[in-house]
Amino acid sequence: MSAGPGLEFEQPLQTLEAEVRRLETDAEKTPQQHEELRATKRRLADKTREVYAGLDAWDTVRVARLQDRPKFTDYVELVFDEFVELHGDKFYGDDRALRTGFAKLDGMKVMLVGHHKGKTFKERTECYFGCAHPEGYRKSMSKMKMAAKYGMPIVCLIDTPGAYPGIGAEERGQAQVIAESMLLMSKLPTPIICVVIGEGGSGGALGIGVGDRVAVLEHAYYSVISPEGCAGILWKSHDFADKAARALQLTSKRLQELGAIDDVIEEPLGGAHRDHYQMAARLKQYLVKQLRELSEKPKDQLVADRYEKFRKIGQFLDGGAA
């Protein structure tokens, strides 16, 4: 599977991949050609490992945004056995950037909530590129309440550049719904697992991000502000988005070291976009394992532990001592 254009570190990999494809098409291979194919594949694997082990924060942001990375609907297909979409926010409209519905996961009934960025141009426009409006959060809050009422765990897949910045969004209470949603999620008596599958863009991500487990895919990112936004404010130009990304330390590994997330889910070699099936399998394995564990916990313990988990996040000096 080819990766997005324009990522310079993908170029050598794509060249090697093309080479492998060319060698594979020769039906009748001489022993020499067999050897060449094997060697090229080995070189490709080594190079891929090398490139992807060395991605910096800005590279990671660009990988997380790749068009052919698996999106919400891909995971719906590959991870869940069924998805019954529920559209109503009973207030204003059906937000297409934030989707909710019943789903089956390895025989378990769950409420699935997730951002969808869209796969075609038309769909991406409908989804506002994954930027939810207030009605999206109102819808997800009502479905989460329902999940708790009927004893269903909640799975949230986060993939958004941020909540939508627009006139209507402000008029309909963007700040209010994000705040309400975090408050609600912090106390719902049902297991909640949140996974950042691509972009974890600030409040729009955190609005469905308060859970018993918070995980980030290896090459996804999670940040207080977009690198472009940060660069625009602190460096006075968006051209410094790369610097801002590095300063924000938004990669999965650093987020875990900072104690802001629980787990990092490893991606297939060369990123999720190279192997949707394997990525989905790993995500599924993670979700099933965690849900089985969390389902064992008494509900009041679950909510108390969730509180303590977020309670501990933050770093400061107390009384002048470190």
Add this chain to the structure above:
Amino acid sequence: MCRESPLPPIPTAMSIGQSIPPTAATPEEAAPVAATPRPKRGVPSGLWLRCDECGETVFRKEVEQLMSVCPVCGRHMYLSARDRVKFVLDEGTFDEWDADLMPADPLKFADKKPYAERVVAEQKRTGLNDAALTGAGMIRGRRVAFGVTDSAFIMGSMGSVVGERLTRLVERATEQNLPVVIVSGSGGGARMHEGILSLMQMAKVSAALARYGEAGGLFISVLTNPTMGGVAASFASLGDLVFAEPKALIGFAGPRTIKATLRTELPEGFQTSEFLLEHGYIDRIVRRSDLKSEIARTIDYCGK
């Protein structure tokens, strides 16, 4: 910023982080105070100052007597956290909590200026050690847990210290069965310089408020100019009642971000207190001079 590629040419901030440049003290666009040099706490010195709203030059003493409100047009100007304490709480009743907490620099963050240096400079300039003051005090004889953010300290943004102080405030109010009053002046939202840890403070404080609410607590949130981004999208919007000072800038995304995304002019009065009242997100617009009695009355109605 809602495109994957190509990125739009101008501002693309998804602004939970600062939506307006954190230039020095007074957030220029957000909390227009007055021209003239600005030394300590964003309030200019000198006998006279010019009101940004009506343009009149007014006698500084008179403005101060009116709690930093323009005597000509009623513009509610910048007020420091210490002054807010003075004007809202009964004299001498403020018992500050958690004053020992000091900001750390978990990311070793540096833009044009290292965060560690920025913090020291802001501390010197404002006399605060971070953007929030919290503690207990009395309002017309009613004991409350009181918090205030100061828009002059890195745009009043919330990092780990602000998040921790407010969380402890709410937790203690829960234990002691006190009403909570938080006055927000935070144009900066969640503080970029502490990265993801700042973002997570939104969840932390909101979770504490959830528990407080379930325990029957009364939370009065007072919004002042400006309250944006991650502060607006967390505790500031979670009041049982939400008050706002007149003509404050309040919203999620910064106006410049919205303008750049939509490439259109914004409606007159967009994201002001009055706009929010009209759209149903604010219970009352309260003048600074009335704030104390309005809070006291609310506490009485709720029997707290």
